[in-house]
Amino acid sequence: MSLSKPSTFNIVKKQYAYKLQAYIQVFMSLVFIQMLGILFSFNGVGMSGGGSNTLGVNVHYYSADIVIAFTIVWAIISAIHITTQAYRNDDFVFVTNRLSSNFSNILFLLTASIVGGITAIMSTYVMKVLMYVLGRTEYLSSPIAATEMIIGFGATILYVLLGTAIGYFIGTLVQLNKVFVVLVPGVLIGMIVLGAGSMNGELLQAVFKFIFMESSFALFFIKNVILVTLLFSSSALLSNRLEVR
Amino acid sequence: MNVIDCRGLTKVYGGTKALNNLSFTIEENKITGLIGRNGAGKTTLLKIIAGFMRETSGEVEVFSEKPFNNLFVSANVIYINDQMNFPTALTLKELLNVAATFYENWDHELAMRLFDYFSFHPAQLYNDLSKGMKSTFNMIVGLSARCRLTMFDEPTTGMDAAVRKDFYRALLKDYLAYPRTILLSSHHLNEIEDLLEDILLLKDGKEFLHMPMADLKGWAIGAQGLTANVKEWIQDREVIHLKTIGLDRMYAVVRNDFSEYEKQKAREAGLTFSPVSSSDVCVYLTSKTKGGIDDVFI
């Protein structure tokens, strides 16, 4: 028997293929959360009225917004999930080191984001068909251009990917020190509760503007990729000394 | 060539030293038994060798490389323990298929033959297996991987006697056909002593004894006689174990390093000698106090 000399690339490939099978539960929860999203969207994601004294207009809006929001939440939670001890140990049952483990996790999350993003946008069609089945057929619809559709897929995938990167980072912090189990939610709540008027509010708004208000897709793409890269690489660096099993 | 080379290896766990300045080397293609009481640091040592944990100080090299976070070591080492967990989404058959992709020397035919022999079902889930079945499945993975360094940590947990016997036999046969370095930790030394070439005894995180198994067999000797005689005889000797029998008799286990003449003199003093089995030697060597459990109940 000879000693095998594996290359990182090769092992990452194998780990990725392995994770697609082993972490399939993640896709199960995607189906659940998107179906829940579709259900919640059924009352309309919003309603607005207007008009004059002779004419009133009420418009009930339907869109994939809730499904997309839910998908982002799913992305965060799934990413946290695969950083947990049990999942990390699944990696180390077979050949790996922390680098290849992180790489294959990121590849897996990227795949999950693509799947999540595309299905989230496509959930609109399910809503349309369901509306038809239920006899709610009077709707205004504006046709969508192919380019808009592609941008839609791209942007949603990027949002979901950002979610996974945030979740992966949080999950890694928690694995490093359990203090973060309390700290991360604490900071989140603090930002929401106290942040409305003070400095934090501005910070939150700035973050919101930085991502959600960016109207140029190219800039959005660059910002997102930079953020995602930063989050993933710091997670990888932080977890490089982590002990397993 | 040394497969494992440890120098002053120390691992601190929450204030206590799980491994304390441990130094030893393991040569290629030997079956070494890692023996020690619970908490002696066996699992910690194996996990450090497998690269899962980092040493606190000292040096450890596996195939001349540092094992922690090392892909090369990971590919050539397999570590099987009873706390092993496989992904819950995969069936047993799928798990074997995945393992086959990871280990270059994986023998899938052997894996499938063992799989059938121990009557596993391909669609079974690992989590649904009983403890003994889990251990058996782990063992199949460990054997079929044919890693240059194969480590079994308490591999027989939960197995019934028949399966244990099968396992040792399978291990020996596969080892003879494909020699490799094997580290085996077990409580049942009497079951594995025929298998082992070397023995590494750990006590309180320190290497206590590292020698060929054959040497261990004559390493100690038991002597029994009147308390006064025994006490006189064991003066200045390395006493491993001491036990009073009845009112005035005593049993002592000492290192077997005296001459035939000395023995003859002892016999004249009314002492009777008896060989001590390897597993008993190990139990005596690793016991925390001189007395043992009897001394707790005063």
Added chain:
Amino acid sequence: MAILPLLIIVIIIIAIVRLSKRSGRKNTFFGKQIRWIFGGYLAILVICAGLSPWLPTNGKTYKTIDVKQLDNENMKLYETVLKGNIDKVDSKYIKKTWNLDNQDQQLAITTPNEEFINMSIIVERKTVNDGEIEAVYYKLGSSVNGMDISDLEKPLQLKIEKNTVRIENPERLTLEFTQFQQAFPINQFTGKGGFSNSNNFYEGNSILYLKVPKDLKINAPSELNVQYVE
């Protein structure tokens, strides 16, 4: 919608706490089942995507209309009529015309219950007292979110007799629409505003143009907007 972000954060917090506590895992579904369920879900998505363009929408499709253009037309019409150049007005805006005999030298414009009426009344005096009144009712298009809903609107009710003009609001009509919006990641880049559900309702002008004899006296309640052509 406002509660949604809070809900999401609560879910994330619960997830972090739960995941960090749990060491083992329990599966209710295993690999093969999940693959089937997920495959089924994908199939549903694809089938629905294929079906949705062919769904009949009850024949109610609306012309899209550019609100800016609509606003321009409104302004132009108003200004044109205010200058008295009614010959230049496109006849498609004319809802109704009347020609009346009026020898009383006065005209009363009334509204029931002093209701607010969204209408401009533009009066042009002729140079002679010929005892004839010409009345034209113009109505411009309205839109909701860029959809032309002019056909759904009910016009103002005008009852014009010899010496009175009675203007009544039609029964208030409420239109219910269901609209499929593009999701926020699309709207973000098409300038339609990320999450906002603002309604873009535009109501076209109603103009009553009266061409009256030179010395006709017009009695109108003050809340009516009556303007004279210079």
